[in-house]
Amino acid sequence: MSERGDSAEPLIHGEEFDTSPTGQAETGLDEDDRLKPAFLNAVLDAVEDGDSERARDLVSPLHPADIADLLELAPAERRGAVAAALGDLVGAEVLSELNDYVREDLIGDLAPEQVAEFAAELDTDDAVAMIEDMEEADQQAVLDALDPEDRAAIQSALSYPEESAGRLMQRDLVAVPEHMTVGQVIDYLRDNDDLTRDFWEIFVVDAAHKPIGTCQLSWVLTCPRGIAMADLMRREQTLIPVDMDQEEVALRFQKYALISAAVVDAGGRLVGMITVDDVVHIIAEEAGEDILRLSGAGEGDINQPILMTVRTRLVWLVVNLGTAMIAASVVGLFEKTIEHLALLAALMGIVSGMGGNAGTQTLAVMVRAIATNQVTSSNTWRMIVREFRIAVTNGSVLGVLIGIGSYLIYGQPGLSLVFATAILLNNMVAGLAGVLIPVTLDRSNIDPAVSSAVFVTMMTDSLGFLTFLGLATIFLT
Amino acid sequence: MSERGDSAEPLIHGEEFDTSPTGQAETGLDEDDRLKPAFLNAVLDAVEDGDSERARDLVSPLHPADIADLLELAPAERRGAVAAALGDLVGAEVLSELNDYVREDLIGDLAPEQVAEFAAELDTDDAVAMIEDMEEADQQAVLDALDPEDRAAIQSALSYPEESAGRLMQRDLVAVPEHMTVGQVIDYLRDNDDLTRDFWEIFVVDAAHKPIGTCQLSWVLTCPRGIAMADLMRREQTLIPVDMDQEEVALRFQKYALISAAVVDAGGRLVGMITVDDVVHIIAEEAGEDILRLSGAGEGDINQPILMTVRTRLVWLVVNLGTAMIAASVVGLFEKTIEHLALLAALMGIVSGMGGNAGTQTLAVMVRAIATNQVTSSNTWRMIVREFRIAVTNGSVLGVLIGIGSYLIYGQPGLSLVFATAILLNNMVAGLAGVLIPVTLDRSNIDPAVSSAVFVTMMTDSLGFLTFLGLATIFLT
Numbered sequence: 001m002s003e004r005g006d007s008a009e010p011l012i013h014g015e016e017f018d019t020s021p022t023g024q025a026e027t028g029l030d031e032d033d034r035l036k037p038a039f040l041n042a043v044l045d046a047v048e049d050g051d052s053e054r055a056r057d058l059v060s061p062l063h064p065a066d067i068a069d070l071l072e073l074a075p076a077e078r079r080g081a082v083a084a085a086l087g088d089l090v091g092a093e094v095l096s097e098l099n100d101y102v103r104e105d106l107i108g109d110l111a112p113e114q115v116a117e118f119a120a121e122l123d124t125d126d127a128v129a130m131i132e133d134m135e136e137a138d139q140q141a142v143l144d145a146l147d148p149e150d151r152a153a154i155q156s157a158l159s160y161p162e163e164s165a166g167r168l169m170q171r172d173l174v175a176v177p178e179h180m181t182v183g184q185v186i187d188y189l190r191d192n193d194d195l196t197r198d199f200w201e202i203f204v205v206d207a208a209h210k211p212i213g214t215c216q217l218s219w220v221l222t223c224p225r226g227i228a229m230a231d232l233m234r235r236e237q238t239l240i241p242v243d244m245d246q247e248e249v250a251l252r253f254q255k256y257a258l259i260s261a262a263v264v265d266a267g268g269r270l271v272g273m274i275t276v277d278d279v280v281h282i283i284a285e286e287a288g289e290d291i292l293r294l295s296g297a298g299e300g301d302i303n304q305p306i307l308m309t310v311r312t313r314l315v316w317l318v319v320n321l322g323t324a325m326i327a328a329s330v331v332g333l334f335e336k337t338i339e340h341l342a343l344l345a346a347l348m349g350i351v352s353g354m355g356g357n358a359g360t361q362t363l364a365v366m367v368r369a370i371a372t373n374q375v376t377s378s379n380t381w382r383m384i385v386r387e388f389r390i391a392v393t394n395g396s397v398l399g400v401l402i403g404i405g406s407y408l409i410y411g412q413p414g415l416s417l418v419f420a421t422a423i424l425l426n427n428m429v430a431g432l433a434g435v436l437i438p439v440t441l442d443r444s445n446i447d448p449a450v451s452s453a454v455f456v457t458m459m460t461d462s463l464g465f466l467t468f469l470g471l472a473t474i475f476l477t
Numbered sequence: 478m479s480e481r482g483d484s485a486e487p488l489i490h491g492e493e494f495d496t497s498p499t500g501q502a503e504t505g506l507d508e509d510d511r512l513k514p515a516f517l518n519a520v521l522d523a524v525e526d527g528d529s530e531r532a533r534d535l536v537s538p539l540h541p542a543d544i545a546d547l548l549e550l551a552p553a554e555r556r557g558a559v560a561a562a563l564g565d566l567v568g569a570e571v572l573s574e575l576n577d578y579v580r581e582d583l584i585g586d587l588a589p590e591q592v593a594e595f596a597a598e599l600d601t602d603d604a605v606a607m608i609e610d611m612e613e614a615d616q617q618a619v620l621d622a623l624d625p626e627d628r629a630a631i632q633s634a635l636s637y638p639e640e641s642a643g644r645l646m647q648r649d650l651v652a653v654p655e656h657m658t659v660g661q662v663i664d665y666l667r668d669n670d671d672l673t674r675d676f677w678e679i680f681v682v683d684a685a686h687k688p689i690g691t692c693q694l695s696w697v698l699t700c701p702r703g704i705a706m707a708d709l710m711r712r713e714q715t716l717i718p719v720d721m722d723q724e725e726v727a728l729r730f731q732k733y734a735l736i737s738a739a740v741v742d743a744g745g746r747l748v749g750m751i752t753v754d755d756v757v758h759i760i761a762e763e764a765g766e767d768i769l770r771l772s773g774a775g776e777g778d779i780n781q782p783i784l785m786t787v788r789t790r791l792v793w794l795v796v797n798l799g800t801a802m803i804a805a806s807v808v809g810l811f812e813k814t815i816e817h818l819a820l821l822a823a824l825m826g827i828v829s830g831m832g833g834n835a836g837t838q839t840l841a842v843m844v845r846a847i848a849t850n851q852v853t854s855s856n857t858w859r860m861i862v863r864e865f866r867i868a869v870t871n872g873s874v875l876g877v878l879i880g881i882g883s884y885l886i887y888g889q890p891g892l893s894l895v896f897a898t899a900i901l902l903n904n905m906v907a908g909l910a911g912v913l914i915p916v917t918l919d920r921s922n923i924d925p926a927v928s929s930a931v932f933v934t935m936m937t938d939s940l941g942f943l944t945f946l947g948l949a950t951i952f953l954t
Contacts, residue, residue: 032850033729036853037855040855063713063733073856075859189699190701195699196695198695200693200694216674217695218675219674220698221666221698236540255510257542259736276736277753280757283757284760287765290765291844292841292842294841295837295841296837296838297837297839297842300845310870310871317838317875327826327830329823331823335822336819338815342815343812345812345819346806352826353804354794357794361794364772364774365774365777373509373510376512378517379779386783394787394790398795
């Protein structure tokens with residue numbers, strides 16, 4: 001429990017404080033907590049020279065999260081050698097911090113007994129994360145090598161769906177009956193050595209083991225021994241159903257600013273606990289992945305094997321090829337007009353492009369608003385009106401700008417009028433499509449981040465070409 | 478400290494557990510913790526009928542975060558009436574959960590004394606968040622209405638830069654000298670009524686008030702009274718410099734899975750504490766805002782006054798108009814070719830569009846990787862090679878697909894060859910631009926999420942047209 005460094009000075013990350021003799025230079029981190037390239041190279045050189053001791057001296061002051069970064073930053077073909085040289089500095093905690101692909105790669109070389117040893121050191125949730133993606137046979141070998149208690153805990157976690165609260169939770173928690181007093185709870189905690197030492201709240205349960213209240217440790221510590229837990233606990237709790245999707249768990253932690261929460265089974269009985277440090281990376285991932293989905297970049301994991309990445313992206317590009325062909329066929333309808341006035345071919349891309357940009361703006365706002373549960377049928381209509389007003393305003397400004405600009409360049413009032421009108425109309429299409437498509441997809445339980453862009457682009461491209469070339473055909477030829 | 482509900486049953490959010498008599502139906506939340514439209518309408522109707530009591534009965538079981546949602550979901554022109562009807566249910570906590578624009582709107586109607594009353598109830602960080610965006614005169618009026626202690630704390634927080642750790646931190650924390658024993662700490666906590674009751678870790682400081690260790694409350698509770706804090710605390714700490722940007726604070730909490738952290742001034746002295754519940758919304762916002770920046774949608778706040786939104790988006794559209802004009806001028810160079818073969822006008826959009834899509838994929842991955850501090854000069858070259866290989870692979874597959882497809886449609890081998898080559902070349906451009914542009918911007922300390930898309934689109938549009946029309950001019954006319 002007490003981990004003591006060699007030095008009594010705190011480690012300060014970052015360059016802000018030159019006064020700290022044990023800051024920056026020793027930990028090898030830059031001001032963004034990234035490993036300095038020079039530091040990584042020093043470690044790689046030491047490993048290459050066969051000087052494991054030097055490598056270990058360099059790495060040992062690092063936090064496990066930074067050692068994980070070091071392995072990720074090292075070239076793939078040298079990671080095995082680095083891990084071998086660092087020995088037990090690459091412990092269970094480092095493995096649980098590692099990128100999934102990098103970890104699979106490193107673990108692939110280990111014996112099941114070794115993986116089991118790592119798993120036994122970790123909280124259930126971290127152990128599960130480490131082995132859940134292994135091949136079934138390998139996973140079974142690891143489970144067989146665990147002691148029965150750890151095995152049971154991990155198997156029980158694995159019985160819940162992937163990405164559910166059941167996978168995220170840990171079973172080690174502190175639950176007490178409501179009649180216990182503060183003093184009795186403290187004595188119980190002191191006397192039971194096999195309790196977890198990392199918890200932030202105590203759950204109060206009834207005889208059926210259903211949670212009836214939660215108590216922050218700070219409340220226990222600041223109260224006299226005689227107070228009953230029933231009088232100290234907060235009865236309003238946010239409980240997590242064990243089968244809840246991890247994305248919803250993360251949003252719930254975020255919305256209610258939770259530090260930990262009780263996980264309950266379908267009968268309402270307490271079966272586990274989730275702490276905020278286990279969901280904080282999910283909160284960040286879920287919030288960050290919309291940009292990747294919207295652009296069809298899949299997971300966007302820079303450590304993913306290249307062929308998997310190629311496949312994901314290619315699917316998206318081929319789908320978009322379809323929409324591009326539809327847009328091209330619209331242009332094809334107007335070949336005669338274009339032969340007659342080739343200038344239109346140069347300008348039509350501005351109409352479709354401006355519509356595409358405006359549509360993407362609306363889409364990005366809607367996708368975030370939907371992902372953060374800000375959209376309900378109470379405000380959908382308000383959003384449509386809002387985006388349409390923005391579209392009309394921006395379309396008018398751009399239309400006037402482009403109309404005047406093109407008149408100054410080409411001196412053809414008819415062309416400029418057609419151009420400006422098409423810009424305004426396509427902005428209106430973009431604004432409407434940018435709201436209606438994600439909202440409709442969301443109501444049909446389709447992730448709007450994944451699918452919206454294709455449809456919005458198809459609308460802004462095809463209708464942009466159609467209005468511009470159509471108006472040009474009618475009024476200019 | 479002890480908040481007791483009327484019922485001993487826990488509130489379970491969500492529809493998963495029909496067994497709970499106090500779940501779903503009473504709280505008015507759907508399975509995503511969003512307020513049900515029917516519930517909102519019932520509240521709005523009650524307010525309209527002048528039946529404040531009914532409105533309050535409906536709303537009182539809600540968590541402050543949900544009351545904030547209710548005000549946000551209510552139409553803007555009715556929010557004042559709803560807040561008035563709900564009275565003290567719209568307390569300080571609700572205000573601190575409210576969207577900035579909605580809060581400003583509501584607070585605008587209140588007397589400075591009322592705002593000061595709310596501010597006094599809140600932790601320093603929440604109070605600061607509430608008043609930092611007010612007009613200077615209004616802010617001063619609120620500060621004047623506060624009691625001297627609260628005023629000093631808030632003024633001191635306001636003296637730090639916006640979005641810095643100094644604004645986020647709270648001053649109320651527990652710090653003890655290292656010679657104190659567990660028993661002495663517990664006695665100290667019990668005897669001092671004016672200490673904060675919400676803390677998760679105890680900071681151990683030296684005589685100069687510099688933090689030398691951190692101790693989780695669970696460690697204090699599970700240890701005998703005689704143990705010295707010096708033997709219990711963890712000496713490796715992650716300290717937060719008071720002037721650190723909140724984005725870096727959030728990333729640091731996320732990377733090192735912190736629950737709370739000590740904030741230190743330039744001299745290394747402990748001046749405050751940040752807890753994870755204060756940064757969890759920043760983690761989500763920072764991760765989610767890249768999609769908004771990349772698409773030029775500004776903050777993407779659906780509650781922002783419409784004219785502010787129009788302005789932000791218009792700036793972006795006008796910048797993109799510039800790049801669209803450059804692309805158009807490239808097409809203009811080939812007017813003769815297009816007059817000769819108008820089909821090219823239909824197909825050229827496919828070349829530029831496919832390049833744009835591939836470029837956006839790479840860009841999204843790079844923007845996320847840079848934002849999460851995964852990119853250093855150690856792996857930049859590896860990323861360039863990786864993306865280029867993906868680009869060549871996808872470009873080849875698409876090129877062959879499009880070449881064969883267009884040959885089957887048009888039966889012109891020369892055209893198909895030009896088409897396929899242009900697709901491959903433009904994919905390569907997209908892959909390189911998608912990595913090099915964000916990396917270069919990042920190294921120049923320009924936010925790659927904001928500025929990259931313009932440049933990447935310019936490259937894929939202009940060079941897409943140039944290669945396709947250029948090759949066509951050479952080989953087909």
